[in-house]
Amino acid sequence: MKRSGIQTDPLPSWNEGPSKASILRFVEAVTSEGEAEFVPPVDRIAVFDNDGTLWSEKPSYFQLAFALDRVKVLVPRHPEWQDQQPFKAALEDDFADVLSGGLKALVDILMVTHSGNTSGEFEQIVLDWIASARHPRTGRPYTEMVFQPMLELLDYLRANNFRTYIVSGGGIEFMRAWVEDVYGIPPEQVIGSSIETRFEMREGGPVLVRMPEVDFVDDHEGKPVGIHKFIGRRPILAFGNSDGDLQMLQWTAAGDGPRFMGLVHHTDAEREWAYDRDSLVGRLDKALDEARQQGWTVVDMASEWRVVYPWEASS
Amino acid sequence: MKRSGIQTDPLPSWNEGPSKASILRFVEAVTSEGEAEFVPPVDRIAVFDNDGTLWSEKPSYFQLAFALDRVKVLVPRHPEWQDQQPFKAALEDDFADVLSGGLKALVDILMVTHSGNTSGEFEQIVLDWIASARHPRTGRPYTEMVFQPMLELLDYLRANNFRTYIVSGGGIEFMRAWVEDVYGIPPEQVIGSSIETRFEMREGGPVLVRMPEVDFVDDHEGKPVGIHKFIGRRPILAFGNSDGDLQMLQWTAAGDGPRFMGLVHHTDAEREWAYDRDSLVGRLDKALDEARQQGWTVVDMASEWRVVYPWEASS
Numbered sequence A, B: 001m002k003r004s005g006i007q008t009d010p011l012p013s014w015n016e017g018p019s020k021a022s023i024l025r026f027v028e029a030v031t032s033e034g035e036a037e038f039v040p041p042v043d044r045i046a047v048f049d050n051d052g053t054l055w056s057e058k059p060s061y062f063q064l065a066f067a068l069d070r071v072k073v074l075v076p077r078h079p080e081w082q083d084q085q086p087f088k089a090a091l092e093d094d095f096a097d098v099l100s101g102g103l104k105a106l107v108d109i110l111m112v113t114h115s116g117n118t119s120g121e122f123e124q125i126v127l128d129w130i131a132s133a134r135h136p137r138t139g140r141p142y143t144e145m146v147f148q149p150m151l152e153l154l155d156y157l158r159a160n161n162f163r164t165y166i167v168s169g170g171g172i173e174f175m176r177a178w179v180e181d182v183y184g185i186p187p188e189q190v191i192g193s194s195i196e197t198r199f200e201m202r203e204g205g206p207v208l209v210r211m212p213e214v215d216f217v218d219d220h221e222g223k224p225v226g227i228h229k230f231i232g233r234r235p236i237l238a239f240g241n242s243d244g245d246l247q248m249l250q251w252t253a254a255g256d257g258p259r260f261m262g263l264v265h266h267t268d269a270e271r272e273w274a275y276d277r278d279s280l281v282g283r284l285d286k287a288l289d290e291a292r293q294q295g296w297t298v299v300d301m302a303s304e305w306r307v308v309y310p311w312e313a314s315s
Helices: A018-031 A062-077 A079-083 A087-091 A095-100 A102-114 A119-132 A148-159 A172-176 A179-183 A222-230 A243-253 A286-294 B018-031 B062-077 B079-083 B087-091 B095-100 B102-114 B119-132 B148-159 B172-176 B179-183 B222-230 B243-253 B286-294
Strands: A045-048 A163-171 A190-202 A205-216 A237-240 A260-265 A297-300 B045-048 B163-171 B190-202 B205-216 B237-240 B260-265 B297-300
Touching: A018 A148, A018 A260, A018 A297, A045 A148, A062 A079, A062 A087, A062 A095, A062 A102, A062 A119, A079 A087, A087 A095, A087 A102, A095 A102, A102 A190, A102 A205, A119 A172, A119 A205, A148 A163, A148 A237, A163 A172, A163 A179, A163 A222, A172 A179, A172 A190, A190 A222, A190 B222, A190 B243, A205 B222, A205 B243, A222 A243, A222 B190, A222 B205, A237 A243, A243 A260, A243 A286, A243 B190, A243 B205, A260 A286, A286 A297, B018 B148, B018 B260, B018 B297, B045 B148, B062 B079, B062 B087, B062 B095, B062 B102, B062 B119, B079 B087, B087 B095, B087 B102, B095 B102, B102 B190, B102 B205, B119 B172, B119 B205, B148 B163, B148 B237, B163 B172, B163 B179, B163 B222, B172 B179, B172 B190, B190 B222, B222 B243, B237 B243, B243 B260, B243 B286, B260 B286, B286 B297
Parallel strands: A045 A163, A045 A237, A163 A190, A237 A260, A260 A297, B045 B163, B045 B237, B163 B190, B237 B260, B260 B297
Antiparallel strands: A190 A205, B190 B205
């Protein structure tokens, strides 16, 4: 779908190819008033996974880097962590060792690093970290390791009266602190995993205290549950990159009328990372099979993205 | 604040009085660009309780009438209920007896009447009920027993670029089925109590199954928790009518900048009901004291509302 003349390409970082064509075709179809596939703006709900879909997730989820940095900040108050797993591995920045402890190790680390403060305090901790932390490979702030083609897609959808939501396994309050600035997605359109919070009336006024208890896991089967709970409408477009997004894509696909289901396939070891079926982080296996079978859009990052990160966009 | 000339009164069902004046003053202040109290549209979040604030709640919560009607529909499959409390009381429409069983009786009834189907099936059940059920005193559909002055307030706020949310102890999926039609509030702006749902892949496609387990209680301390979870921003206006709204009002009041906290005080035994400190349903006691102390707006229904229900509006 070549654009010419005065019309500007809304997706300049996407090479001409099947994925770009299918996005343009879908948006044109649902926004053409009077046509068979027209969808009124109120139902133009688009949901996006975050880790591996809107930003990178290697060597591990960026929120895990945050958690490991928090372990280092908190260890003076917990000297016993020096010899105790998974904290010992965390202190050594050994992602693989932390992840080898499975869900229990992960929850142990998330609970001690994400609770025990108020919602306001936690937001400030995240903001301070996201402003100062640097990715181990690129040396860039994590907020620069977002995908330029996906930023363009978010803008393009919003320009066509879609509401764009994040539906991520990541922490809802971790994301809300910075995603509005980075993706243009306001807090009320961020759905994620959460821990319990408790209302407390203190001398200085009411606070919400973050408790070391899991409230909601917004991953796999949790994603359609989260969508239904927070939005109460079925999306017409869903984008993910891993098996954790499969149920969200299935839920989106099962609605009536035109639908768009997309997967970012990490095929670019040069500019980003190449991984799918065998990756511990961001495994893409069953969802890839289903996408092929159902004819969903699978974005071949290596060939379909002209640029990956915003800092390459000027080249 | 008398309006005259070609300017139309945005709140015609409110008598001139302190509550109407304080609403008009607040909205004018936060929407006057360049003035000290201006609030950008993105932060104009207004939250409303539902039972007793947007519609009546006597002789008991309308959702309880729904639950009791469901018990009658389901009893052929559960003959044992005939002699078993709280179901026996439910079958006799004895609200007082059901409520005397306390929280446990209520949860027992809510679980059996609100679970065991899919989200789509439940929505249809609610829609069928709300279309056919009639209030025992007025003989009107429950959706006509909404407060005309509050409908006008919702419209007035939205005309001034507020986003209006419901934050109710009532069931989120019970409300979402009909509140968009009745209040103009879309599903994603409805926060309420919920039971767990579970994603299941069936032959006909994926479904969300409603489970007999409490997920979230959006009342008292739960209201600020729900607001923070679903919206992630602090409201600048909150309206309730009972002690169950106190923490929501405190949370709203504790933010920076201009704030509006309001309570509907049920003082009208003629046109609606008169109750406050001694009522089991909609008890208004601590919140009334705090409102007086803090100078929040307390709406005296009997003297400040020219009409209560929409059907009186034409008179």
